[in-house]
Amino acid sequence: xxxxQSPQAVILREGEDAVINCSSSKAxxxxxxxxxxxxxxxxxxxxxxxxxEQKGHEKISASFNEKKQQSSLYLTASQxxxxxxxxxxxxxxxxxxxxxxxxxxxxxxA
Amino acid sequence: xxxxxxxxxxxIKTRGQQVTLSCSPISGxxxxxxxxxxxxxGLQFLxxxxxxxxxxxxxxxxxxxxxxxxxxxxxMNVSTLELGDSALYLCASSSEGYEQxxxxxxxxxxx
Numbered sequence: 001x002x003x004x005q006s007p008q009a010v011i012l013r014e015g016e017d018a019v020i021n022c023s024s025s026k027a028x029x030x031x032x033x034x035x036x037x038x039x040x041x042x043x044x045x046x047x048x049x050x051x052x053e054q055k056g057h058e059k060i061s062a063s064f065n066e067k068k069q070q071s072s073l074y075l076t077a078s079q080x081x082x083x084x085x086x087x088x089x090x091x092x093x094x095x096x097x098x099x100x101x102x103x104x105x106x107x108x109x110a
Numbered sequence: 111x112x113x114x115x116x117x118x119x120x121x122i123k124t125r126g127q128q129v130t131l132s133c134s135p136i137s138g139x140x141x142x143x144x145x146x147x148x149x150x151x152g153l154q155f156l157x158x159x160x161x162x163x164x165x166x167x168x169x170x171x172x173x174x175x176x177x178x179x180x181x182x183x184x185x186m187n188v189s190t191l192e193l194g195d196s197a198l199y200l201c202a203s204s205s206e207g208y209e210q211x212x213x214x215x216x217x218x219x220x221x
């Protein structure tokens with residue numbers, strides 16, 4: 001079942017902060033975050049695993065509340081390069097299928 | 111390391127035809143997943159192959175099928191194309207099942 005992302009879109013000025021939320025109606029094994037820039041392939045940002053482990057490449061932060069089946073991605077001091085569509089993917093512990101949300105479009109303006 | 115490659119990049123087909131898309135994963139990656147991306151539905155999981163076996167399947171009709179070869183290259187086939195199959199088809203490879211590396215995609219247009 002597809003996770004629900006909010007907001008659908010957000011417009012920021014450079015230096016501003018934003019939070020993207022991802023929630024699921026089912027128990028989660030992990031949450032994955034990807035960013036896709038227009039006309040490009042999605043790029044991995046971070047994975048949050050049940051139990052608290054996190055793996056990621058970039059200087060972003062995220063949280064995973066296993067009880068509430070929710071994850072949040074925090075964009076702090078946003079830069080122009082943060083613009084793009086952010087997808088969360090949730091992994092079902094029964095079959096490990098990855099289901100992606102509809103995406104949150106982030107626009108950062110100078 | 112070379113990234114994930116997909117061929118062809120663009121394809122135009124007519125309703126009722128069939129199409130085969132190809133994906134070459136990053137060297138050493140044994141898992142290949144396929145996704146359909148449309149403006150309305152976002153990223154929809156099609157299937158995942160690992161060591162030539164389908165490990166997972168999404169909720170798509172049987173017209174969508176795939177396979178993986180011994181060199182980990184994967185193909186996806188769609189038979190009896192419908193207008194609604196027009197989409198960007200992305201494949202992604204991974205080595206440990208965590209981080210997925212996406213290819214540039216194949217843009218399929220069905221007329």
